[in-house]
Amino acid sequence: MKGAPHPATAGTAPERMPSAVLFSCSFNSVRSPMAEALMxxxxxxxxxxxxxxxRKQEIDPFVxxxxxxxxxxxxxxxxxxxxxxxxxxxxxVVTLTPEAQHRALEMTRTMSIEVEYWPTPDPTAVSGSREQMLEAYRQVRDRLMAKIKERFGPLAPAKV
Incomplete structure (x- = not known):
């Protein structure tokens, strides 16, 4: 959004900003694409x-x-x-499900890559009205946004 203030705020004691981050979950259809887009x-x-x-599955329409x-x-x-x-x-590599954590550790076993596990609820497990289901997705979105800001800290100005 041009002209609007950027939504990131200062985090608490952020670590060094990596040059490349991979988010992973079970199907790459809800949590990891949401985290990727937010990041x-x-x-x-x-x-x-x-x-x-x-495994892979088409992106969830609620996402x-x-x-x-x-x-x-x-x-x-x-x-x-x-x-x-x-x-x-x-x-x-940030894993959002136990299954993705296992696979990431297996993949990075011989590499010098940091792996972090951020347990993230599965909004697809929520049933009810459309609005109740959307609220579960919003909660995951907001939780991931907060965790990303906390982990990576304040924004540096974009290079012009």
Whole structure:
């Protein structure tokens, strides 16, 4: 959003900003693409960001909707797996599900890549009205946004 103030705020004792971050979950259809989109929105001018799943599935329409609510588009997202990665030179892999954590540790066993586990609820497990389901996705979105800001800290100005 041009002209609008950037939504990131100072985090608490952020660590060094990695040059490349990979987010991973079970299907690359809800949590990891949401985290990828949020990270790109906040820090995309500073770091390369991608996402994968242990398996792949089309992006969940509720993800598209709750990200669109805050001005972020994920319509170009193409689901992929760890095996689909063309390059594995990430500084940090953030896993959002136990299954992705296991796969990331397996993949990085012989590499010098930091792996962090951020347990993240599965909004697809929520049933009820459409609004109740959307609220579960919003909660995951907001939780991931807060965790990303906390982990990566205040924004540096974009280079012009």
């Amino acid at each position: 790109k929105y906040l820090y995309g001018h500073m770091v390369y960001v991608d996402s994968v799943g242990v 598209v909707e709750v990200l669109d609510e805050i001005g972020i588009s994920v319509e170009k997202h193409k689901a992929k797996t760890f095996d689909d990665l063309e390059d594995t030179s990430f500084d940090l």
